[in-house]
Amino acid sequence: MELKEAQKLYDSSVRIVKENQHKKGGFYASPPGTRYPYIYARDHSIDVLAAISAGMKKEAKKGLKFMLDFQKPNGEFAQRYDTDGNDRSYKEMQIDGNGLVLFALGNYYSATGDTDFVEEYWEEILAAKQFINQHHNKEVGLIHTINSIHEFPAYEHGFEIYANSACCGGLFEVAKMGKSLGKKVAKTEKLAKRVKSGIETALWSPRRHSFIKNIRIKDKHSNPLGYDPYSSVVTDPDGAEYAPAYFGVVEDSDPKMRNTARRLHNELWDKELGGLNRYPENWNRNNGGYGPWIHFTAMLAKHYTRLSNKEMADEYLGWCVERSYKYMLPEHITTIDRFELWKEDYSNGHIMRDDKVVMMDNIKKHPMWKQGLAYVTIPLIWPHAEYIIAYNEYRKEFL
Amino acid sequence: MTKAFLLGVNELEKMLGAETVVEWLESIGSKSAEWEGPGIDGEDYNDLNCIHVCPFLGKLNEFVEAYGKLPSSHKRIIDFANKKYAGSEGPIISNVCCILHYAHWKKRAELAGKKEVLHLANKSPITAEELISQEAIKKSKHKPEEIKTLFKNNTCIIKYV
Numbered sequence: 001m002e003l004k005e006a007q008k009l010y011d012s013s014v015r016i017v018k019e020n021q022h023k024k025g026g027f028y029a030s031p032p033g034t035r036y037p038y039i040y041a042r043d044h045s046i047d048v049l050a051a052i053s054a055g056m057k058k059e060a061k062k063g064l065k066f067m068l069d070f071q072k073p074n075g076e077f078a079q080r081y082d083t084d085g086n087d088r089s090y091k092e093m094q095i096d097g098n099g100l101v102l103f104a105l106g107n108y109y110s111a112t113g114d115t116d117f118v119e120e121y122w123e124e125i126l127a128a129k130q131f132i133n134q135h136h137n138k139e140v141g142l143i144h145t146i147n148s149i150h151e152f153p154a155y156e157h158g159f160e161i162y163a164n165s166a167c168c169g170g171l172f173e174v175a176k177m178g179k180s181l182g183k184k185v186a187k188t189e190k191l192a193k194r195v196k197s198g199i200e201t202a203l204w205s206p207r208r209h210s211f212i213k214n215i216r217i218k219d220k221h222s223n224p225l226g227y228d229p230y231s232s233v234v235t236d237p238d239g240a241e242y243a244p245a246y247f248g249v250v251e252d253s254d255p256k257m258r259n260t261a262r263r264l265h266n267e268l269w270d271k272e273l274g275g276l277n278r279y280p281e282n283w284n285r286n287n288g289g290y291g292p293w294i295h296f297t298a299m300l301a302k303h304y305t306r307l308s309n310k311e312m313a314d315e316y317l318g319w320c321v322e323r324s325y326k327y328m329l330p331e332h333i334t335t336i337d338r339f340e341l342w343k344e345d346y347s348n349g350h351i352m353r354d355d356k357v358v359m360m361d362n363i364k365k366h367p368m369w370k371q372g373l374a375y376v377t378i379p380l381i382w383p384h385a386e387y388i389i390a391y392n393e394y395r396k397e398f399l
Numbered sequence: 400m401t402k403a404f405l406l407g408v409n410e411l412e413k414m415l416g417a418e419t420v421v422e423w424l425e426s427i428g429s430k431s432a433e434w435e436g437p438g439i440d441g442e443d444y445n446d447l448n449c450i451h452v453c454p455f456l457g458k459l460n461e462f463v464e465a466y467g468k469l470p471s472s473h474k475r476i477i478d479f480a481n482k483k484y485a486g487s488e489g490p491i492i493s494n495v496c497c498i499l500h501y502a503h504w505k506k507r508a509e510l511a512g513k514k515e516v517l518h519l520a521n522k523s524p525i526t527a528e529e530l531i532s533q534e535a536i537k538k539s540k541h542k543p544e545e546i547k548t549l550f551k552n553n554t555c556i557i558k559y560v
Contacts, residue, residue, distance in 0.1 A: 072436040086511040087438030354552060 001318035003399070008204045009320070010391045013384035017047055020381050021059055022083040025066030027295045028065050028320055029080075031223075032297065035359060035377050038080040038088055041067065043382045046295075052111050052247050058314050060108050061117060061358030066169050066252070067120045075124075075131035085091060092145035095135055097127045099166030103247055106173020106288030111181075118177050123371040129174050129188055132167045134279035135220055136191065141198030143167045148279065152285055153374035158216040158230065161203050162240035163175040166197040169247025189300030195251050198254070209259040213279075237267040238279045239296035246299060252306040258264040261303050265312075273333060274319045287356060288363055288376035290344040294383035305393045317394055320387055325368060329387065335344035339363065341375040402465060407475075408495050412472035422489075425484060425486040433504045437511035441557055445460035447519070447541060449553040455496040456524040463525055466533025469496055489503035489518035508559055515560040519546055521555045 019331055020028045026039030027047035036043075044063060051060040072083035077087035078099040102125065109118055118125070135144045142159035149162040156163070173193035178185030205212050214234040216226075222228035241264060244250045245257045252258075268277045275292025284290075301316035323333060334342075342359065346352045363374045412420045432438075441448030453459075463469050473495050480492040490501035504518045516536040522528070529550065536546055539558040549556055 074434060074436075078438070082439065083510075085437075087436060087507070089438070090442060 001314040001321060004025055006317065006321045006391060009324050009327050009329075012048075012324075013329070013388050013391075014056075015051055016328070016384045017054075017381060017388065018056070018059065019062065020314055021047075023084070023145065024083055025062040026081060026083055027063055029382065030380050032366040035355075035362075036380070040264075041077040042094070042100055043385075045097070045100035045104045045384060046385045046389075049107055049260055052104075052107050053389045056296050057108075057112055057379075060104075061112075061114070064105055064108055064117075067096065068105075068124045069250055073126050075127035075129075077128070079151075090392065091151055092146040093134060094151065094154070094163070095145040096163040096166040098132050098161065098327070099143075099168070099170035099247070102128055102170030102173050103166060106170070109173075115181060115276055122181070122183070124300070125174055125177070129171060129191075132171065132192060136195070137217075137220055137222075139223060139225055140202050140215065141194045142202060143195060144217065149243075150285070152237075152283075155234050155236075155238075155279070155360060156214055157218065158214050158234075159202065160240075161199065161213040161238075162243040163197070164195055164199050164203065164321070165243035165247040165249050168192055168199060168249045171195065172248065186246070186395060188352075190245045192372060199244055202374050204256060205235060207258075208234075208235065208263070210237070211260045213238045213241060220330065232338070233337045236280050236283075239264060239268065239293070239299065240278075242296075242299055242303060244390070245303060252303050257303070258307070261300060263353050264300065268343055272335065275314070275323065275333070278332075284330060284342075284345060286334070286342065286376075287332035287359060288332070288374055289338035289340075290331050291338060291374070291376075292319075292323075293329075293332040294329045294380075295386040298383060298386035299392045302393050305397050308397060310398055311393055313398070317354055317390055319384070320390075325366075325375060325378060328379040330375040331380040331383065331384040332376050334370070334376065335371055336372045336374060380397065401455070401520065402462045405456070405459070405462040405495070406466075408474045409470045410475070411467075412476055417472075417476045420476050420495075421480050423443065424495065424498040425502040428499040429506040431499075432503045435503075435507060437493055438507040439506065439511060439513075439559060445541075445545070446558075447497065447539075447545075448557045448559060449549055450554055450555040450557070453496075453522075453524040453554045454503050455494070455500070459494055459524050469525065478503035484520040487517070487532070488515055489532050489535050489539040490516075491521040491530045491532050491535075493521050493523035493528065493530055503556065514557045517558040517560060518555070519558055520550050520553075522548070522550065522555065545559075550559065 009214040028045045029036035029040045029043040048060050048063040076088040079091050082088050143164050145163040146153050146157050148156040148160040175185045175189040212235045216230040216232045217228045218230040218332050222396040241260050245252045250257050278293045278296045281290045297316050301313055304312035366375045368375045441450050476495050477492050480498050484490055508516050518540050519535045521530045
């Protein structure tokens with residue numbers, strides 16, 4: 001990996017994350033005037049984690065305050081907010097947002113020891129935990145959701161691995177903060193352990209040597225689950241299957257995680273472009289065409305760093321550095337051929353929308369188009385945040 | 400269950416009349432908005448908000464297919480509501496669910512600090528009839544051509560003030 005370039009991308013990423021925090025605390029998913037000028041609970045929480053990683057404690061606190069102040073009355077965090085904290089969701093429930101906020105808060109607490117802040121928001125923390133608990137299914141021990149990291153119910157409605165790992169990680173953080181503050185958190189810890197056990201058994205495939213994506217179930221109350229109208233299992237490789245280690249539910253060194261990461265590399269590493277695809281091509285939902293994603297590649301870079309595998313960490317993180325354009329990172333990249341194939345599928349299928357037409361225009365206007373590449377949504381803040389986290393871990397381990 | 404709810408609306412109108420059913424639907428929309436909390440519904444387009452697909456579209460059509468036609472009770476409710484809501488703010492009612500849905504938007508917007516929710520256009524999910532409020536468009540200060548263009552790909556157009 002070209003270290004000077006990696007450092008420049010890091011510096012740029014810190015600047016971009018900082019610049020995209022609104023004065024009221026929310027981190028934009030993409031800058032105002034671009035494709036995602038809202039505060040998405042998921043992206044925002046990763047930005048908070050990046051701020052913690054970069055030592056930007058004030059920004060992290062402001063970001064957490066924003067989310068906790070605008071929690072919904074039922075304890076849920078909305079899919080997305082405007083800068084004033086109004087719910088601007090347009091998709092159904094995605095419970096990983098609750099797990100992510102709690103996980104980020106726990107990380108903030110570990111980094112700062114800010115007991116006053118946690119005490120101040122303890123009621124909101126419990127409400128967020130309670131919302132997760134309401135979606136817990138006792139039969140399988142897992143948390144039910146409709147959407148998760150890809151906002152794609154066709155593959156995520158049910159007991160999905162990213163949502164469960166985020167919630168499990170968040171619940172463990174609540175238990176840790178609660179114990180530190182002398183609160184009664186035995187039930188929270190018990191719930192966290194039950195979800196962990198569910199992930200390690202029901203979402204683990206011993207024959208595939210891999211975590212799996214999802215147990216499709218329509219209704220969280222279905223009992224027994226086998227008679228639910230959706231009942232089936234999604235076993236395809238998905239970058240989200242790294243989530244158990246991302247959220248600290250299992251160690252990166254756990255053989256389950258090592259084998260899962262190997263499978264992800266074998267099946268999702270893009271042979272033409274490098275970088276990690278988020279899921280198989282035939283899911284056909286990459287706006288702008290199938291191709292590797294920066295933030296999934298950065299997530300897995302962290303895995304190899306934690307295993308002290310410099311060769312693989314260099315390959316993953318180095319790819320992110322090489323694919324940046326003027327030290328800015330896109331959501332994902334693809335080739336013109338794949339872009340045209342996607343365009344054909346969506347146009348012929350009558351599912352092309354106005355906003356996607358605008359997105360296509362922007363892709364074609366980008367200088368990389370002339371080099372045969374489609375850069376989709378640049379900059380997106382999430383990949384910068386993942387890069388900050390991955391680079392800091394890389395630096396501590398190898399430099 | 401949604402079909403059963405729509406059948407229930409039919410039965411309730413026969414028992415209590417359109418006025419009470421309209422109040423009941425408004426109340427459901429408003430109370431459910433309190434559960435959800437402050438919020439702005441619809442996708443942003445140049446300071447307007449658009450609902451791409453009516454969330455009740457599928458079940459409304461299934462209900463009409465099962466019933467054989469739109470019940471006359473539903474028509475009486477729609478007529479009563481449109482008379483009640485006549486004016487620049489609206490809403491425009493194309494089916495009974497609009498009453499509940501609009502009350503839901505309005506309450507969430509109110510919780511978010513908005514003063515008014517202008518309902519500029521509504522395309523019936525059952526008949527595809529296009530209903531436009533010229534008074535609301537005038538009050539919104541947007542051009543009718545802009546609404547016409549947006550209406551091609553949306554079922555409702557709203558302006559939050």
